[in-house]
Amino acid sequence: xxxxxxxxxxxxxxxxxxxxxxxxxxxxxxxxxxxxxxxxxxxxxxxxxxxxxxxxxxxxxxxxxxxxxxxxxxxxxxxxxxxxxxxxxxxxxxxxxxxxxxxxxxxxxxxxxxxxxxxxxxxxxxxxxxxxxxxxxxxxxxxxxxxxxxxxxxxxxxxxxxxxxxxxxxxxxxxxxxxxxxxxxxxxxxxxxxxxxxxxxxxxxxxxxxxxxxxxxxxxxxxxxxxxxxxxxxxxxxxxxxxxxxxxxxxxxxxxxxxxxxxxxxxxxxxxxxxxxxxxxxxxxxxxxxxxxxxxxxxxxxxxxxxxxxxxxxxxxxxxxxxxxxxxxxxxxxxxxxxxxxxxxxxxxxxxxxxxxxxxxxxxxxxxxxxxxxxxxxxxxxxxxxxxxxxxxxxxxxxxxxxxxxxxxxxxxxxxxxxxxxxxxxxxxxxxxxxxxxxxxxxxxxxxxxxxxxxxxxxxxxxxxxxxxxxxxxxxxxx
Numbered sequence: 001x002x003x004x005x006x007x008x009x010x011x012x013x014x015x016x017x018x019x020x021x022x023x024x025x026x027x028x029x030x031x032x033x034x035x036x037x038x039x040x041x042x043x044x045x046x047x048x049x050x051x052x053x054x055x056x057x058x059x060x061x062x063x064x065x066x067x068x069x070x071x072x073x074x075x076x077x078x079x080x081x082x083x084x085x086x087x088x089x090x091x092x093x094x095x096x097x098x099x100x101x102x103x104x105x106x107x108x109x110x111x112x113x114x115x116x117x118x119x120x121x122x123x124x125x126x127x128x129x130x131x132x133x134x135x136x137x138x139x140x141x142x143x144x145x146x147x148x149x150x151x152x153x154x155x156x157x158x159x160x161x162x163x164x165x166x167x168x169x170x171x172x173x174x175x176x177x178x179x180x181x182x183x184x185x186x187x188x189x190x191x192x193x194x195x196x197x198x199x200x201x202x203x204x205x206x207x208x209x210x211x212x213x214x215x216x217x218x219x220x221x222x223x224x225x226x227x228x229x230x231x232x233x234x235x236x237x238x239x240x241x242x243x244x245x246x247x248x249x250x251x252x253x254x255x256x257x258x259x260x261x262x263x264x265x266x267x268x269x270x271x272x273x274x275x276x277x278x279x280x281x282x283x284x285x286x287x288x289x290x291x292x293x294x295x296x297x298x299x300x301x302x303x304x305x306x307x308x309x310x311x312x313x314x315x316x317x318x319x320x321x322x323x324x325x326x327x328x329x330x331x332x333x334x335x336x337x338x339x340x341x342x343x344x345x346x347x348x349x350x351x352x353x354x355x356x357x358x359x360x361x362x363x364x365x366x367x368x369x370x371x372x373x374x375x376x377x378x379x380x381x382x383x384x385x386x387x388x389x390x391x392x393x394x395x396x397x398x399x400x401x402x403x404x405x406x407x408x409x410x411x412x413x414x415x416x417x418x419x420x421x422x423x424x425x426x427x428x429x430x431x432x433x434x435x436x437x438x439x440x441x442x443x444x445x446x447x448x449x450x451x452x453x454x455x456x457x458x459x460x461x462x463x464x465x466x467x468x469x470x471x472x473x474x475x476x477x478x479x
Contacts, residue, residue: 220242
């Protein structure tokens, strides 16, 4: 359960970041253009490409620091936009160096870390765009930390880790790559955590990589797969990741998996907590099948609905723009899930509207659990508002019931506008059923069957007198 809480917190952080980038573009499959703000680029210092091929090369530049573990060289706050192959290269060094807060655009690789000593290089908080090979590449270096970077619109790879051991890819956002957003090859003991791979051909793709952990990542809107583990990959663990709306080439309605595993002994869940991954196309029952020759499954797929509004968190972020931490985003008294499921707007207050003209507002329909777009939810001939106002059930067909035992069914009471809970609506001491049967008005206390009887007697008596009078007059004429 602790891991599930960690997942929720990490997803919340990533979600806030993604919202800032433009959630609508993600949901619609559009690309991110210019994630880094123009103002930010303008505040950076324009600089020529930086090439470090030895410890001595640091002396060519005026970087702060001395290259020790306590005082590393810091390459920061540069805007390096170039048509050369590389914007920043740090290679064959033993010095400690941090590459931080730079805007990078080059023709081939943005930031290239090559054959430097283990645990000496950190690449953090940079934006790398539009390189033809990779935004960031770590090659033949161990224990490199690649953290909080944005890699956007790089042609082949956003982040490429090649021949590396014990490196970390943490809290990065990679979008719009024609190949893989994040690629690992010939690597071991890598940790890929809290990163987002979005709108690319593949989210994460792994080749010849062993004993690595993929935890709490967002894999969203990737065309082929959210993640693919290729042959000769062993003993990797994939858990608490969010796989959302990947596999765009699958035909509508066709069953599919958002991940592929061709390796050996890879696990798609945490065996300690018995918690796997979130899959947007999981049907909510049983295991989640992973495509590929390994026959892998996620034994413990997750559901993720932080605010318990009936909408999973990724759908709130990527589809509906609602707040996954607020069950009622627009504060109109109706939960986001109910509004979405009933074709209302969860982002504006529409509680007082009545789209089906049944006399109940949307909020009243919500409280009654009726359909705001159907004036007679249970199709029993009585509109929802009349049933609600007369303490009947608008969700079940109770048209033939007679709760007040007056001889009229509920539907007849509706047609006569009488009260289905009051046997004598007009309080004239005659039941509504009697009045309807006798032809009097059950809504008018002055109209009741006794008056009909009195009127009949009066008419009969008058006719008798008239008849007797006519008979008497005829007799007199004969005499």
